[in-house]
Amino acid sequence: MKDLIDDNTTDMAMEETLISPRFYTTNYKELDKIDVSRVRSEWDPLVEEMRSDPNKTHFKKTSDWDDFDFENLEPGLRKEFIDFLVSSLTSEFSGCVLYKEMKRQGTNEDVCELFSLMARDEARHAGFINDALREANIAVNLGFLTRKKKYTYFSPKFIYYATYLSEKIGYARYITIYRHLEKNPDSRFHPIFKWFEKWCNDEFRHGEAFALLMRTDPKLTSGINVYWIKFFLVAVYATMYVRDHARPEFHKAIGVDIDWYDDKVLRMTTEISRQVFPIEIDHDNPKWLIGLKRVKRDMLFYAKAKQTKGFIAFLKRIYGASRLGISFVRLYLIPAKKNKVPTTSRLQPSY
């Protein structure tokens, strides 16, 4: 939803974009029972590093932040780039709300401190992106707070799997773009990319923390949970593949081939995830890419069907949803590779 508002700090009419973060609850009692003593020797240094706040001074606009005019962007690229900024901001924001809530409801000191440190980072990232949006004359509307909102439930283990992958993929995406633009500075069309290198170290550390949380209880990465892990891997990887391929202008502008980029990001994530997951996606199996393409095709078909109304469209939707479901199951059934998890998991961002 967009409309024009008068932002009283600048006296300039700004386009307003409404962000809709999600609200979650989880089993806080289960979080309280987490015992980090199994991983204490890795936990303490990580929390200490986060406490020392290595990125405290990073998110400042320095002279590196060159002038930038959003109006000069091609309309297609402008749309995709703003989608990128708004979506990144919403995700940082939702992460902040979730982590803060976990901190507030819990009583376990180790866990509360961790979530409070992560909430700090996410709010800081959101503030930085917000500023970039303001340069484009876009103000973020936080009016959702006074609207009725429903709380969705996730069990702690699903939060671990999903946010672990989300943080590590976030790292892999940012560092891949950063390294690419280091070699091709002419394609760096916006200054925000210069901040990605240190920024993504925060994502990396958050991922490390979730890896340790998963390792506090061996049950989380064995037995039936291995099937859940595979489910999350397949769903998260496939979603990223589909969304990236739907943003051609953005990738063209930074000069990356989407197929190359996604392959690199997903392989990097897989390599990192060996620290904790007992299985990994077999990227070299030719069926994997064929399966991803099939999911992409069906997702587009389904999305199109959803946009139209009427009986025929209804049938198309059902057909599309079933086809998408089958394609997803086929992707899921491609055998995963087994992985022997190391006894300690701590990694340093070295890509």
Add this chain to the structure above:
Amino acid sequence: MRILIKKKEIAPCTVEISNTFESLHAHVRFNNGAIIYPGDEVLVHGRPIKAPYGKIVKEDREATILRATALERVWTKIIGKLEFMEICEFSFTEEVSL
């Protein structure tokens, strides 16, 4: 917890919105220790709270908590498994085309 009829509660709360360069965040805290369970709905009373850029706004308000029924609670727990993709973020919104 009721099986079919929702229960309404009024709870005092503090809303904090920070719209600054250093931090963009918004939180609602219930001052009577009320806990939100799966499927509950929350409505903060009053006009929308706006924080102009560069400001942190804190306001005490009241909120209605509409408690989910036992059935809804179970349902939310099941459905939650399917909605997990929302917490995964890959730099773009879920729209498959813009």
